[in-house]
Amino acid sequence: MRMIRPTLLFLLIAPSFAAQESSFALWTPAAIQQREAVLMKSVAPDHSSRETLADYGDHRFRLLYRDADGFPELHDKIVDVVMVHSGEGALMLGGTMAGKKGSAETGEYLGTTLTGGQLHRLAAGDILHIPAGIPHSFRVEPGKHITYVLLKFPATK
Numbered sequence: 001m002r003m004i005r006p007t008l009l010f011l012l013i014a015p016s017f018a019a020q021e022s023s024f025a026l027w028t029p030a031a032i033q034q035r036e037a038v039l040m041k042s043v044a045p046d047h048s049s050r051e052t053l054a055d056y057g058d059h060r061f062r063l064l065y066r067d068a069d070g071f072p073e074l075h076d077k078i079v080d081v082v083m084v085h086s087g088e089g090a091l092m093l094g095g096t097m098a099g100k101k102g103s104a105e106t107g108e109y110l111g112t113t114l115t116g117g118q119l120h121r122l123a124a125g126d127i128l129h130i131p132a133g134i135p136h137s138f139r140v141e142p143g144k145h146i147t148y149v150l151l152k153f154p155a156t157k
Contacts, residue, residue: 025054025061027149032063032085036147039065046071047140059153067145072097072114072137076107080130081151084122089146090139091128092117097135111135122146131155 039049047068053061066089074097082091095117102109114137120128130136132155140146 023054023056027053027061029085032147032149035063036065036086039063039147040067040145043067053149059151062150062152063147064150065145065147066138066140068140068142070138070140072111072135074100074102074109074111074135075132075152076104076109077132077155078107078152079132079155080136081153082122082126082128082130083149083151084124084126085147085149086124087140087146088121088123088144089141090122091120091130092137092139093120093130094118094134094136 035051035053039051043049043065048064048066048070050062050064053063055061063085072092092114095114097109097111097114099112100109101111114135117135117137119139122128138146
């Protein structure tokens with residue numbers, strides 16, 4: 001899982017975005033750490049706190065802090081790229097999502113449980129690509145947390 005550093009990923013994907021967007025954004029590790037400190041103080045009942053760092057219409061960057069397991073989700077038309085900033089956890093990828101609710105129109109679904117998938121351990125510095133159409137759920141052990149930057153963009157299938 002630890003194949004590419006976040007800075008290198010940004011350098012690889014930035015040129016494709018530069019042609020689409022005229023605005024520049026830079027989030028240093030120190031800036032992310034400051035925002036993380038704020039998010040830690042406003043955790044919702046779903047055990048997460050989030051902030052949209054930038055929304056460019058066809059793609060967006062979000063910062064998420066999680067201190068317990070998340071609900072499984074599925075995006076028919078959206079790819080997620082996750083860059084773990086701090087903490088540790090796991091990603092359950094694939095399998096069967098129970099309690100699926102959402103909209104076929106938007107292609108966005110949440111579930112109650114995810115079983116039968118593959119569990120991938122995550123730590124700071126890890127980068128992962130979650131293809132559209134694959135159910136997934138973040139797992140966090142009691143007393144731990146995970147903070148990550150999430151890049152969401154449309155699948156091209």
